[in-house]
Amino acid sequence: MLHMKENCNIFKKTEILERFGIKKKKKFGEESMVRLIRWMKKQKIPLDSSVLDIGTGNGILLVELAKSGYTNLTGIDYSPSAITLSEEIIEEQGLPNIKLQVNDFLTPSAELLGFQICIDKGTFDAISLNPDNAAAKRKQYVESLCRVLNPEGFFLITSCNWTKEELLNEFREGFDFLEELPTPTFCFGGKTGNSVTSLVFQRKKLRHPSLTN
Numbered sequence: 001m002l003h004m005k006e007n008c009n010i011f012k013k014t015e016i017l018e019r020f021g022i023k024k025k026k027k028f029g030e031e032s033m034v035r036l037i038r039w040m041k042k043q044k045i046p047l048d049s050s051v052l053d054i055g056t057g058n059g060i061l062l063v064e065l066a067k068s069g070y071t072n073l074t075g076i077d078y079s080p081s082a083i084t085l086s087e088e089i090i091e092e093q094g095l096p097n098i099k100l101q102v103n104d105f106l107t108p109s110a111e112l113l114g115f116q117i118c119i120d121k122g123t124f125d126a127i128s129l130n131p132d133n134a135a136a137k138r139k140q141y142v143e144s145l146c147r148v149l150n151p152e153g154f155f156l157i158t159s160c161n162w163t164k165e166e167l168l169n170e171f172r173e174g175f176d177f178l179e180e181l182p183t184p185t186f187c188f189g190g191k192t193g194n195s196v197t198s199l200v201f202q203r204k205k206l207r208h209p210s211l212t213n
């Protein structure tokens, strides 16, 4: 697991390089949005598929999805101020069809159900870093995801704290790994690595009760 401090150092370094015009690099957020939307387009995900952005923050991913033609978008965040901010941004952009709710994903409201796509950028990371029983919170996250995502629905996660192997382990129950999306690499001490991991999972089909034996 990469520590937040290491990540901050990577970002700081990029910022300094940019300031001196050494290498112009796109911001983490922009890059990952482009990557997610490109994947959805490539897979020909229907534009009316129900999409949930888990921990939407300022809602900018939803704005980009709406601009790309997606029409059934919901964003949740447990922070009321994040939801107020995203409402303002979405209103300013003139995109009234995005639904926003204050909702704690670890104890989601009963009506948060039936999504074909769930997207997480940085929220599983934030939950995992909670000093108060993080392992139990990660388990709760996976349970909530199994509840809100339809069988065979897609889960796209972007993390700057967990490696591919660690994420495969976290989501091994209930999900099939589909693919890893390409992310920028860096080289340190002769070794190449990724500061961001972006994976696509598919929720397993529900097994018919008569097939359990």
Ligand SMILES: C[S@@+](CC[C@H](N)C(=O)[O-])C[C@H]1O[C@@H](n2cnc3c(N)ncnc32)[C@H](O)[C@@H]1O
Pocket (backbone or CB within 6 Å): 029, 054, 055, 056, 057, 058, 076, 077, 078, 079, 082, 103, 104, 105, 106, 120, 121, 122, 123, 126, 127
């Ligand atoms: C690192 S930020 C990422 C925000 C956004 N996804 C982005 O990429 O800009 C993590 C977000 O998750 C939200 N969050 C953390 N724990 C949450 C929970 N249990 N339920 C819902 N949202 C949560 C935080 O309020 C924050 O907005």
